[in-house]
Amino acid sequence: MNTAGIVLAGGKSSRFGGEKSLAKIGGKAMVARSVDALAGTDAIVVVARPELAEKIPRNRPIAVICDLPRYRGKGPLAGIYSAMMAVDARWYAVLPCDTPWIGKRTVARLLQERDPAYDAIVARTEGRIQPLVAVFHNSVKEKIREQLETDRLSMRALFARCRLKCIDFAQEMVFANINTKEDYILQQKEAGDVDEKTNQSGGGHPQSDGPSAYRRKGACADSD
Numbered sequence: 001m002n003t004a005g006i007v008l009a010g011g012k013s014s015r016f017g018g019e020k021s022l023a024k025i026g027g028k029a030m031v032a033r034s035v036d037a038l039a040g041t042d043a044i045v046v047v048a049r050p051e052l053a054e055k056i057p058r059n060r061p062i063a064v065i066c067d068l069p070r071y072r073g074k075g076p077l078a079g080i081y082s083a084m085m086a087v088d089a090r091w092y093a094v095l096p097c098d099t100p101w102i103g104k105r106t107v108a109r110l111l112q113e114r115d116p117a118y119d120a121i122v123a124r125t126e127g128r129i130q131p132l133v134a135v136f137h138n139s140v141k142e143k144i145r146e147q148l149e150t151d152r153l154s155m156r157a158l159f160a161r162c163r164l165k166c167i168d169f170a171q172e173m174v175f176a177n178i179n180t181k182e183d184y185i186l187q188q189k190e191a192g193d194v195d196e197k198t199n200q201s202g203g204g205h206p207q208s209d210g211p212s213a214y215r216r217k218g219a220c221a222d223s224d
Protein backbone atom coordinates (compact mmCIF):
# COMPACT_ATOMS: atom_id res chain seq x y z
CA MET A 1 0.00 0.00 0.00
CA ASN A 2 1.04 3.56 -0.42
CA THR A 3 0.43 5.19 2.98
CA ALA A 4 -0.20 3.88 6.47
CA GLY A 5 -1.02 5.89 9.58
CA ILE A 6 0.59 5.12 12.92
CA VAL A 7 -0.80 6.32 16.25
CA LEU A 8 1.66 6.00 19.13
CA ALA A 9 -0.23 5.08 22.28
CA GLY A 10 2.26 2.86 24.06
CA GLY A 11 3.76 5.34 26.49
CA LYS A 12 3.65 5.17 30.27
CA SER A 13 1.50 8.28 30.83
CA SER A 14 3.34 8.69 34.13
CA ARG A 15 3.08 12.48 34.22
CA PHE A 16 -0.64 12.21 33.48
CA GLY A 17 -1.26 9.59 36.14
CA GLY A 18 -3.78 7.37 34.33
CA GLU A 19 -4.17 6.46 30.69
CA LYS A 20 -4.08 9.70 28.71
CA SER A 21 -4.84 8.13 25.32
CA LEU A 22 -8.35 7.24 26.56
CA ALA A 23 -9.00 10.63 28.17
CA LYS A 24 -11.66 12.50 26.24
CA ILE A 25 -11.49 15.89 24.59
CA GLY A 26 -14.58 17.16 22.82
CA GLY A 27 -16.37 13.96 23.84
CA LYS A 28 -13.86 11.68 22.09
CA ALA A 29 -10.85 9.72 23.38
CA MET A 30 -7.66 11.44 22.31
CA VAL A 31 -6.40 8.28 20.63
CA ALA A 32 -9.57 8.23 18.50
CA ARG A 33 -8.96 11.85 17.51
CA SER A 34 -5.50 10.90 16.24
CA VAL A 35 -7.03 7.96 14.37
CA ASP A 36 -9.53 10.36 12.75
CA ALA A 37 -6.70 12.67 11.69
CA LEU A 38 -5.11 9.76 9.80
CA ALA A 39 -8.31 8.79 7.99
CA GLY A 40 -6.79 9.82 4.64
CA THR A 41 -4.21 7.00 4.79
CA ASP A 42 -4.76 3.49 3.41
CA ALA A 43 -4.55 1.71 6.79
CA ILE A 44 -4.22 2.81 10.40
CA VAL A 45 -2.24 1.07 13.13
CA VAL A 46 -2.51 2.01 16.80
CA VAL A 47 0.46 0.86 18.87
CA ALA A 48 -0.69 0.47 22.47
CA ARG A 49 0.48 -1.15 25.68
CA PRO A 50 -0.76 -4.78 25.97
CA GLU A 51 -3.03 -4.04 28.94
CA LEU A 52 -4.68 -1.27 26.97
CA ALA A 53 -5.10 -2.87 23.56
CA GLU A 54 -8.66 -4.09 24.20
CA LYS A 55 -9.79 -0.67 25.37
CA ILE A 56 -8.74 1.30 22.29
CA PRO A 57 -11.94 2.62 20.66
CA ARG A 58 -12.61 1.15 17.23
CA ASN A 59 -14.23 4.25 15.76
CA ARG A 60 -12.80 3.33 12.34
CA PRO A 61 -11.26 0.15 10.91
CA ILE A 62 -7.88 0.01 12.64
CA ALA A 63 -5.31 -2.54 13.64
CA VAL A 64 -4.25 -2.41 17.28
CA ILE A 65 -0.84 -3.87 18.00
CA CYS A 66 1.76 -3.71 20.78
CA ASP A 67 5.44 -2.87 20.71
CA LEU A 68 7.55 -5.84 19.67
CA PRO A 69 8.65 -7.55 22.91
CA ARG A 70 12.33 -7.11 22.00
CA TYR A 71 11.93 -3.31 21.99
CA ARG A 72 9.33 -2.84 24.72
CA GLY A 73 10.02 0.16 26.95
CA LYS A 74 12.24 1.83 24.34
CA GLY A 75 9.91 4.71 23.56
CA PRO A 76 8.35 6.09 20.37
CA LEU A 77 10.93 4.57 18.01
CA ALA A 78 9.86 1.13 19.24
CA GLY A 79 6.24 1.98 18.42
CA ILE A 80 7.05 3.30 14.96
CA TYR A 81 9.21 0.30 14.14
CA SER A 82 6.64 -2.21 15.44
CA ALA A 83 3.94 -0.62 13.26
CA MET A 84 6.25 -0.59 10.22
CA MET A 85 6.85 -4.30 10.76
CA ALA A 86 3.11 -4.97 11.07
CA VAL A 87 1.99 -3.08 7.96
CA ASP A 88 3.89 -2.74 4.74
CA ALA A 89 3.58 0.70 3.18
CA ARG A 90 5.73 3.03 1.13
CA TRP A 91 5.13 5.97 3.50
CA TYR A 92 4.06 6.15 7.14
CA ALA A 93 2.35 9.14 8.75
CA VAL A 94 2.99 9.18 12.51
CA LEU A 95 1.02 10.93 15.25
CA PRO A 96 1.13 10.74 19.04
CA CYS A 97 -2.05 10.01 21.00
CA ASP A 98 -1.92 13.21 23.04
CA THR A 99 -2.27 16.06 20.52
CA PRO A 100 -6.05 16.47 20.33
CA TRP A 101 -6.05 19.39 17.89
CA ILE A 102 -4.09 17.84 15.08
CA GLY A 103 -6.49 16.90 12.32
CA LYS A 104 -6.60 15.73 8.74
CA ARG A 105 -5.31 18.99 7.34
CA THR A 106 -1.94 18.73 9.09
CA VAL A 107 -1.54 15.12 8.01
CA ALA A 108 -2.56 15.92 4.42
CA ARG A 109 -0.06 18.77 4.30
CA LEU A 110 2.77 16.52 5.45
CA LEU A 111 1.79 13.76 3.03
CA GLN A 112 1.65 16.32 0.22
CA GLU A 113 5.33 17.02 0.82
CA ARG A 114 6.42 13.42 0.07
CA ASP A 115 9.40 13.62 -2.20
CA PRO A 116 11.90 10.98 -3.37
CA ALA A 117 14.71 13.34 -2.36
CA TYR A 118 13.73 13.02 1.33
CA ASP A 119 13.03 10.15 3.68
CA ALA A 120 11.44 12.05 6.55
CA ILE A 121 9.07 15.00 6.57
CA VAL A 122 8.47 16.62 9.92
CA ALA A 123 6.27 19.42 11.21
CA ARG A 124 7.94 22.50 12.67
CA THR A 125 6.39 25.39 14.61
CA GLU A 126 8.26 28.54 15.54
CA GLY A 127 11.57 26.91 14.63
CA ARG A 128 10.91 23.84 16.81
CA ILE A 129 10.56 20.38 15.34
CA GLN A 130 7.48 18.38 16.40
CA PRO A 131 9.25 15.02 16.34
CA LEU A 132 6.19 12.78 16.54
CA VAL A 133 4.23 14.60 13.83
CA ALA A 134 6.04 13.27 10.82
CA VAL A 135 5.94 11.18 7.68
CA PHE A 136 8.61 8.54 7.05
CA HIS A 137 9.62 6.64 3.93
CA ASN A 138 9.87 2.90 4.54
CA SER A 139 13.64 3.10 4.02
CA VAL A 140 13.77 4.64 7.51
CA LYS A 141 12.68 1.34 9.05
CA GLU A 142 16.20 -0.09 8.91
CA LYS A 143 17.69 3.04 10.47
CA ILE A 144 15.21 2.75 13.35
CA ARG A 145 16.08 -0.91 13.82
CA GLU A 146 19.77 -0.03 14.03
CA GLN A 147 19.04 2.61 16.63
CA LEU A 148 16.86 0.33 18.72
CA GLU A 149 19.59 -2.31 18.67
CA THR A 150 22.17 0.20 19.86
CA ASP A 151 19.92 2.07 22.31
CA ARG A 152 20.03 5.36 20.44
CA LEU A 153 16.42 6.04 21.23
CA SER A 154 15.86 9.72 20.50
CA MET A 155 13.89 10.97 17.54
CA ARG A 156 16.56 13.63 17.07
CA ALA A 157 19.19 10.95 16.55
CA LEU A 158 16.96 9.48 13.86
CA PHE A 159 16.36 12.80 12.14
CA ALA A 160 20.11 13.44 12.11
CA ARG A 161 20.46 10.30 9.96
CA CYS A 162 17.59 11.15 7.60
CA ARG A 163 17.30 13.40 4.60
CA LEU A 164 14.90 15.65 6.48
CA LYS A 165 12.34 18.07 5.13
CA CYS A 166 10.83 20.41 7.75
CA ILE A 167 7.43 21.89 7.07
CA ASP A 168 6.55 25.06 8.92
CA PHE A 169 3.11 25.43 10.46
CA ALA A 170 1.98 28.80 11.75
CA GLN A 171 -0.60 27.60 14.29
CA GLU A 172 1.49 26.36 17.18
CA MET A 173 -1.62 25.77 19.31
CA VAL A 174 -2.67 22.93 16.99
CA PHE A 175 0.36 20.99 18.24
CA ALA A 176 -0.40 21.46 21.94
CA ASN A 177 0.12 18.13 23.67
CA ILE A 178 -1.16 16.79 26.94
CA ASN A 179 1.33 15.48 29.46
CA THR A 180 -0.30 16.27 32.80
CA LYS A 181 -3.78 16.55 34.29
CA GLU A 182 -3.27 20.34 34.29
CA ASP A 183 -2.63 20.28 30.52
CA TYR A 184 -5.76 18.14 30.17
CA ILE A 185 -8.00 20.48 32.13
CA LEU A 186 -6.73 23.40 30.07
CA GLN A 187 -7.48 21.66 26.78
CA GLN A 188 -10.87 20.46 28.04
CA LYS A 189 -11.70 24.08 28.68
CA GLU A 190 -10.51 24.97 25.20
CA ALA A 191 -12.85 22.30 23.85
CA GLY A 192 -15.76 23.58 25.92
CA ASP A 193 -15.90 20.29 27.84
CA VAL A 194 -15.67 22.07 31.17
CA ASP A 195 -17.54 25.13 32.24
CA GLU A 196 -14.80 27.61 33.11
CA LYS A 197 -16.80 29.16 35.96
CA THR A 198 -18.08 26.05 37.71
CA ASN A 199 -15.37 23.62 36.56
CA GLN A 200 -18.21 21.17 35.82
CA SER A 201 -18.20 18.97 32.78
CA GLY A 202 -20.17 20.40 29.88
CA GLY A 203 -21.71 18.59 26.93
CA GLY A 204 -18.51 18.25 24.95
CA HIS A 205 -17.71 20.54 22.09
CA PRO A 206 -17.86 19.37 18.48
CA GLN A 207 -14.36 18.57 17.33
CA SER A 208 -14.61 20.86 14.33
CA ASP A 209 -14.61 23.96 16.49
CA GLY A 210 -11.12 23.35 17.80
CA PRO A 211 -9.53 25.18 20.70
CA SER A 212 -11.24 28.34 21.75
CA ALA A 213 -7.89 30.15 21.63
CA TYR A 214 -8.24 29.83 17.87
CA ARG A 215 -11.78 30.99 17.82
CA ARG A 216 -10.72 34.02 19.85
CA LYS A 217 -7.93 34.75 17.39
CA GLY A 218 -10.30 34.23 14.50
CA ALA A 219 -8.02 31.54 13.15
CA CYS A 220 -9.00 28.06 12.17
CA ALA A 221 -7.88 25.01 14.12
CA ASP A 222 -6.91 21.86 12.33
CA SER A 223 -9.53 19.48 13.51
CA ASP A 224 -12.32 18.28 11.39
Ligand SMILES: Nc1nc2c(ncn2[C@@H]2O[C@H](COP(=O)(O)OP(=O)(O)OP(=O)(O)O)[C@@H](O)[C@H]2O)c(=O)[nH]1
Nearest residue numbers: 008009010011012013014015047075076079096097
Ligand atom coordinates in the same frame (compact mmCIF):
# COMPACT_ATOMS: atom_id res chain seq x y z
N1 LIG B 1 4.18 2.55 21.06
C1 LIG B 1 4.83 3.32 21.92
N2 LIG B 1 4.45 4.61 22.08
C2 LIG B 1 5.13 5.36 22.98
C3 LIG B 1 6.17 4.85 23.77
N3 LIG B 1 6.64 5.85 24.57
C4 LIG B 1 5.91 6.93 24.29
N4 LIG B 1 4.99 6.65 23.33
C5 LIG B 1 4.00 7.56 22.76
O1 LIG B 1 4.68 8.72 22.32
C6 LIG B 1 3.91 9.89 22.61
C7 LIG B 1 4.68 10.84 23.49
O2 LIG B 1 4.93 10.17 24.70
P1 LIG B 1 5.35 10.95 26.01
O3 LIG B 1 4.23 11.77 26.50
O4 LIG B 1 6.64 11.65 25.77
O5 LIG B 1 5.66 9.74 27.00
P2 LIG B 1 4.66 8.87 27.86
O6 LIG B 1 5.46 7.67 28.28
O7 LIG B 1 3.38 8.60 27.14
O8 LIG B 1 4.32 9.77 29.11
P3 LIG B 1 5.23 10.10 30.40
O9 LIG B 1 5.36 8.81 31.18
O10 LIG B 1 4.47 11.12 31.14
O11 LIG B 1 6.56 10.59 29.88
C8 LIG B 1 2.61 9.40 23.22
O12 LIG B 1 1.69 9.27 22.16
C9 LIG B 1 2.99 8.05 23.79
O13 LIG B 1 1.90 7.14 23.89
C10 LIG B 1 6.53 3.47 23.60
O14 LIG B 1 7.44 2.93 24.25
N5 LIG B 1 5.84 2.76 22.67
